[in-house]
Amino acid sequence: MDRPDRSGGSRSLKHYGIKGMKWGVRRSDAQLANARSAPKPTLSEDARTAERLHNKVQTKGTGSLSNQGMRQFVERMNLERQYSQxxxxPPGKSAADRGHDQVKKYLAYGQTYANVRKFLDTPAGQSIKTGMKAAAAAGFGYATGGTGPAAAAGAGVLVRRMTQ
Structure with a gap:
């Protein structure tokens, strides 16, 4: 089918399809997925043994394993846990660095608490405190079923303790 073209080039039919594929036949989604998926890694002998022992423990319980089998299974599980830990x-973050970060966070909480306490000493904070006391007293009165002398005294004590 290669014939020289009048312009000097070659006219040829080239096909860059899939070898062995029939014309007009399409592959299914499952076939395409299998072609794209990476091959599954093969498990080592130890991993296969641990998987077999795990399945045995799941179905029949630990009494079905010998001491050696149990030892192998526990050792493999410990190694996998250590590896995942x-x-x-995070690489580069030691236990001391993580502890330092926690201390900084708690100090920030303490700073926020100190700022709130300072704010409550200002006139605006005092008015908020007064409003909270009135709302809490009304809530306690409602919760206790009325504002008798004993209920009011108890509510007053609770409100004072909350706002101090």
Missing amino acids: LMSS
């Missing part, structure tokens, strides 16, 4: 901790 090593990989989950």
Whole structure:
């Protein structure tokens, strides 16, 4: 089918399809997914043994394992747990750095608490305190079923303790 073209080039039919694929036949979604998916990694002998032991424990309980089998299973689980802990901790952050970050966070909370206490000593803070006392007294009165002398005294004590 290669014939020279009048312009000097070659006219040819080239096909860059999939080898062995029939014309007009399309692959299903499942076939395309299988072609795209990476091959599953093969498990090591130890991993296969641990998986087999895990399935045995799930179905029949730990009494179905010998001491050696239990030892192998526990050792494998401990190794996997240690590996996941090593990989989950952020690299470069030591325990001391994480502790330092926690202390900074708690100090920030303390600073916020101190700022709120200062604000409550200002005139605006005093008016908020007064409003809270009145609202709490009304709420306690409603909750106790009225404002008898004993209920009012109890509500007053609770309000004073809350706002101090």
